[in-house]
Amino acid sequence: MDPRQATVNHTPQQVLKDALSRYEQGKIAISFSGAEDVVLLDMANQMGLAVDVFCLDTGRLHAQTYRFLETVRQHYNLDLELLMPQPEAVSELVRHKGLYSFYEDGHSECCAIRKIEPLRRKLDTLDAWITGQRRDQSVTRTNVPQEQEDQAFSTDEHTLIKFNPLADWSSADVWSYIRTQGVPYNELHDSGFVSIGCEPCTRAIAPHEHERAGRWWWEESTQKECGLHAQNVIKIVD
Amino acid sequence: MHITLVKKILASGEPCRKCRDVEQRLKDGGHWPRIDEVITADERDPNSPGMRLAKDLNIDLAPFFVVRDNGAVTIYTLYFKFVKEVLQSNHRQSDADKELLENNPDLDFI
Numbered sequence: 631m632d633p634r635q636a637t638v639n640h641t642p643q644q645v646l647k648d649a650l651s652r653y654e655q656g657k658i659a660i661s662f663s664g665a666e667d668v669v670l671l672d673m674a675n676q677m678g679l680a681v682d683v684f685c686l687d688t689g690r691l692h693a694q695t696y697r698f699l700e701t702v703r704q705h706y707n708l709d710l711e712l713l714m715p716q717p718e719a720v721s722e723l724v725r726h727k728g729l730y731s732f733y734e735d736g737h738s739e740c741c742a743i744r745k746i747e748p749l750r751r752k753l754d755t756l757d758a759w760i761t762g763q764r765r766d767q768s769v770t771r772t773n774v775p776q777e778q779e780d781q782a783f784s785t786d787e788h789t790l791i792k793f794n795p796l797a798d799w800s801s802a803d804v805w806s807y808i809r810t811q812g813v814p815y816n817e818l819h820d821s822g823f824v825s826i827g828c829e830p831c832t833r834a835i836a837p838h839e840h841e842r843a844g845r846w847w848w849e850e851s852t853q854k855e856c857g858l859h860a861q862n863v864i865k866i867v868d
Numbered sequence: 869m870h871i872t873l874v875k876k877i878l879a880s881g882e883p884c885r886k887c888r889d890v891e892q893r894l895k896d897g898g899h900w901p902r903i904d905e906v907i908t909a910d911e912r913d914p915n916s917p918g919m920r921l922a923k924d925l926n927i928d929l930a931p932f933f934v935v936r937d938n939g940a941v942t943i944y945t946l947y948f949k950f951v952k953e954v955l956q957s958n959h960r961q962s963d964a965d966k967e968l969l970e971n972n973p974d975l976d977f978i
Contacts, residue, residue, distance in 0.1 A: 661978060686978065719962055741976065742965035749978060750965065763974065774974075782972040825977065845976070 642795035643673050645776050649760060649793045650679050658758040659684050661749075662710070664695045665816055665826040666804045667762025668702060670795060672813045675706050681760075684752055687712040688744035689720065690828035698816040705814050713748040720744065730830060737831055737846050744828070753783045758791040766800050767825070767841065801841065869937040870904050871954065874918045876930035877910040887931045890947050899955050929971065946971060 640648070649658060659682035660670050674681045685699060703710045723731065723743055732740045753759060763774050780792040796804065801824075808815050818826055822834030824841035835844040873894075875887035894900045909918025909930050922928060925943055933944040935954055944950035948964035951957050969975050 663978065737976075738966050738969050739962075742962055742969050745978060746965040746969050746975065747961065749975075750968075761978065763977075767977065782968060782975060827977070842977075 639798065640776060642670070642799065643677060645793055645795035646670065646673055646681075646760065647677060647679065649758060649777075649795075650674070650681055653758050655680060655682065657756055658682070658760065659711075659752075659756055660760045661685070661762075662702070663762060663826070664691065664699055665762075666801070666808065666819075667796070668813055668815060669804055669807050669811075670760060670762055671702065671706055671708070672807075672811055673795075676811075682711065683708055684711040684713055686745050686748060687714050688828050689715065690744065690830060692818060692826070692829045692832070694818045695816055695826060698814070701814050711752075713752050715744045715748050719747065732831065732846075733848060736849060750783060753780075753790055754788070756790065758793060760793045760795065762796050763794045764796050764799055764801070764804070869935065869954075871902060872905040872907060872921075872934040872936075873903050874907055874909055874921060874930055874932050874934065876918065877908055877912070877916075879911040881912070884930060890931050893947070897951070897955075897957060899951070899957065902955060 652658075660667075660674070662668065662671060662683050662685045664685060671681075671683060699710065699712075702708065720743055723740065727735075727739075759780070765772050765774050774794050774797045776795060776797045777791065777793050780790040784790045807813065816823075816826055818834075822836075823832060823844060824835055825844050826832055827845055831846055833844050833847060835841065873891075875891065876884040878884055891900075894903065907917040907921065909922050910916035911919070913919065914923075918930070921934070922930065922932070925934070927943060927945065929945045931947070933947075933950045933954070935942045935944065935950075944954070946964075946967055948959050948967050951959055952964075
């Protein structure tokens with residue numbers, strides 16, 4: 631195990647402060663999804679820490695999410711960077727498969743174009759990034775550490791570190807923070823939306839449902855969650 | 869250099885969809901002759917060569933490639949990374965991004 635993965639049980643504020651002290655501005659940024667991970671921005675703001683923030687604007691977000699992004703931008707006086715997909719790639723997908731191909735053949739093709747490509751483009755410029763991932767969000771996140779080498783985006787030439795300050799927190803912890811600190815939040819949460827992504831691929835859920843039931847519900851749960859966190863390249867012998 | 873492709877047979881007896889896709893891509897791209905050995909990880913048989921190799925290497929994702937070169941052994945679980953780095957062939961970035969997402973489901977929720 632990467633020894634950095636053993637770094638657990640720090641408060642989110644400690645992880646944030648440590649991360650931002652280790653990387654110069656411009657080489658580390660918070661990935662803000664437009665949902666409850668707004669608490670990371672609030673924590674950084676309360677500690678007086680300057681941090682770059684980016685958000686993936688897929689072009690398919692809810693109107694409420696766009697309004698929320700603007701609220702957050704103004705509330706924290708942020709220079710919020712919106713990352714957008716390559717127009718040629720979106721155009722080609724839509725021209726050949728239409729606007730809702732994900733209902734027919736799965737969401738990965740659309741997500742690859744609208745999220746992964748712009749994310750990879752941004753991460754190529756960074757040495758570290760900060761996410762709002764929590765262990766309780768999904769069966770694929772049960773081992774999320776507070777700090778890890780990003781196996782998906784690191785290359786032989788470029789090691790990328792990912793910080794997950796909220797890894798230990800539950801959804802209840804997040805909402806307790808939002809309520810007690812008066813943090814702005816996406817109004818969709820008041821309508822039963824928990825995990826919020828693109829409008830066509832997100833729905834409100836019932837109180838007893840897992841938050842991930844609100845995403846890509848037409849796909850088999852095994853399709854959504856069967857992936858592994860295997861390393862992309864593993865050196866066995868040098 | 870010696871390249872081994874490990875492909876999976878599902879518990880149903882069917883070959884896995886992605887393994888079929890990878891094999892076809894290798895053939896369509898003219899890369900199939902570069903594969904020295906193909907072994908099967910049969911989910912119905914934990915002692916099948918591919919299942920044993922996957923266990924030894926702590927890999928539970930198929931298909932994957934084992935590349936042995938001058939004493940170094942490198943494992944690739946991403947087809948497009950293997951194609952780029954080992955076969956030194958170009959590919960569509962969108963295909964690579966799609967594979968990256970499918971192999972890292974956490975990225976769904978970014």
